[in-house]
Amino acid sequence: MNELEKAEKRLRQYRPPYSDLALAKAKNSVMGRTIHENTTNNFSEGRSYARYYAAASLIFLLAIPFVIHVIGKTNLTAVEDSTDFTLPDGSEVLLAHGSTLTYNSVLWSFDRTTVLEGEGFFKVKSGHSFTVETDRGNVTVLGTQFSVWENSDALVVQCQEGSVRVADQVLSENDYLVVSPESTTSGKWENRERLISKEEGQLNFDNVPIQIVIESLEEKFDKDIRFVARGTFRFSGSLDNSDFNTSLQILTKPFGLKIATDNDGVVILEP
Amino acid sequence: MAFFKKSESESKKEVLTAREFEEVFDLYYQQVRNFLYYKTSRAELSEDVAQDAFVKLWETREKIDKSSLKAYVFTIANNLMINKLKRDQLKYKFLNYIEERTDQETPQYLIEMQEFDEKLQTVLAKIPDGAREVFLMNRIDGLKYREIAEMLGLSMKAVEKRMSRALAILRTELDRKV
Numbered sequence: 001m002n003e004l005e006k007a008e009k010r011l012r013q014y015r016p017p018y019s020d021l022a023l024a025k026a027k028n029s030v031m032g033r034t035i036h037e038n039t040t041n042n043f044s045e046g047r048s049y050a051r052y053y054a055a056a057s058l059i060f061l062l063a064i065p066f067v068i069h070v071i072g073k074t075n076l077t078a079v080e081d082s083t084d085f086t087l088p089d090g091s092e093v094l095l096a097h098g099s100t101l102t103y104n105s106v107l108w109s110f111d112r113t114t115v116l117e118g119e120g121f122f123k124v125k126s127g128h129s130f131t132v133e134t135d136r137g138n139v140t141v142l143g144t145q146f147s148v149w150e151n152s153d154a155l156v157v158q159c160q161e162g163s164v165r166v167a168d169q170v171l172s173e174n175d176y177l178v179v180s181p182e183s184t185t186s187g188k189w190e191n192r193e194r195l196i197s198k199e200e201g202q203l204n205f206d207n208v209p210i211q212i213v214i215e216s217l218e219e220k221f222d223k224d225i226r227f228v229a230r231g232t233f234r235f236s237g238s239l240d241n242s243d244f245n246t247s248l249q250i251l252t253k254p255f256g257l258k259i260a261t262d263n264d265g266v267v268i269l270e271p
Numbered sequence: 272m273a274f275f276k277k278s279e280s281e282s283k284k285e286v287l288t289a290r291e292f293e294e295v296f297d298l299y300y301q302q303v304r305n306f307l308y309y310k311t312s313r314a315e316l317s318e319d320v321a322q323d324a325f326v327k328l329w330e331t332r333e334k335i336d337k338s339s340l341k342a343y344v345f346t347i348a349n350n351l352m353i354n355k356l357k358r359d360q361l362k363y364k365f366l367n368y369i370e371e372r373t374d375q376e377t378p379q380y381l382i383e384m385q386e387f388d389e390k391l392q393t394v395l396a397k398i399p400d401g402a403r404e405v406f407l408m409n410r411i412d413g414l415k416y417r418e419i420a421e422m423l424g425l426s427m428k429a430v431e432k433r434m435s436r437a438l439a440i441l442r443t444e445l446d447r448k449v
Binding site: 003004006007008010011012014015016018022023026027029030031033034 | 296391445
């Protein structure tokens with residue numbers, strides 16, 4: 001094969017560097033700059049473009065839920081202390097320090113759904129169902145006052161007025177429910193106080209599930225505590241926040257719980 | 272396509288319709304774009320100018336004779352490109368191309384071809400613009416001399432002349448570089 005023949009053969013394998021996609025784009029662009037500009041004169045001729053309009057409309061329609069989701073998404077966070085927030089329908093929520101509540105303000109009149117991370121006290125205006133979603137389950141109410149506390153281990157719900165549905169249980173006034181991986185327990189809450197009342201220098205608890213007390217201690221002393229005991233323990237009393245070990249002793253002694261330490265932190269064991 | 276061809280011969284004085292315009296685009300856009308590319312070796316510029324040429328065709332549709340659309344759009348494209356090039360003197364580099372897959376792609380073949388491509392492209396750059404675009408339209412796009420003549424508004428003789436000129440340069444330059 002001589003050089004010219006070789007060149008001819010090679011040339012037949014050459015293609016200009018344009019893809020089919022580029023061709024489609026070019027056509028779209030040119031049609032957009034020409035026949036689509038004066039649709040009044042030539043629209044009847046361009047009926048094959050109906051499908052482009054249909055596709056564009058479809059994309060637009062499909063995008064609406066996404067746009068509503070993005071525009072309406074509202075985050076409430078209690079940055080420093082517990083903070084009161086008013087929701088669009090006048091319902092109130094008191095969020096504990098560091099807790100976040102997310103809801104969609106655009107859809108609020110149709111869908112009173114919130115997502116809670118942390119702890120919140122709710123005062124719900126009556127109306128259609130009001131839902132608090134947490135990782136451990138949803139709390140649904142009609143109009144009531146209740147507290148929700150959640151972390152990775154447990155969900156605690158306390159109902160103060162009206163009734164609250166959690167999972168498949170209905171809580172009425174002064175009922176509380178603790179959902180943890182091991183068990184679900186419920187009972188009466190004699191005290192009408194809020195779940196937690198934090199004062200300067202002291203942690204005060206009044207008949208509070210032990211998981212909540214532990215979480216408070218972890219937060220105060222920046223420690224990891226794992227609670228592996230079974231059963232429900234409710235703690236009443238004050239813990240001095242100056243000393244971690246003393247607080248831990250005060251908390252566990254009355255229940256006869258044991259304290260152990262491992263690499264990950266403190267473990268509270270069964271009696 | 273049939274619709275367009277019919278109306279091209281039957282209704283010479285009617286104004287180009289949107290439907291016909293789309294058909295003209297489908298028929299000739301790639302050829303116009305490739306023609307500009309063979310002329311300049313600038314892929315993006317050729318695309319832009321080809322699109323501008325069709326927009327211009329649409330804008331001036333009331334003044335043109337439908338029977339000469341093909342040559343007309345090539346002329347517009349050529350003129351637009353010449354205007355652009357005046358502002359920005361380009362040196363021809365035939366480097367951008369997509370290779371059609373073959374079944375003999377051993378590493379040795381690929382290396383050999385890479386070397387040969389460099390050589391071939393240097394030679395292509397030496398062919399004068401007019402001859403090169405005609406030659407590549409024929410060899411790569413597979414257009415017949417008659418079609419090229421129609422598109423570029425040349426006589427058959429002129430196309431043949433450009434072809435033989437391109438081939439002569441190719442032959443001597445390739446042999447010289449062995």
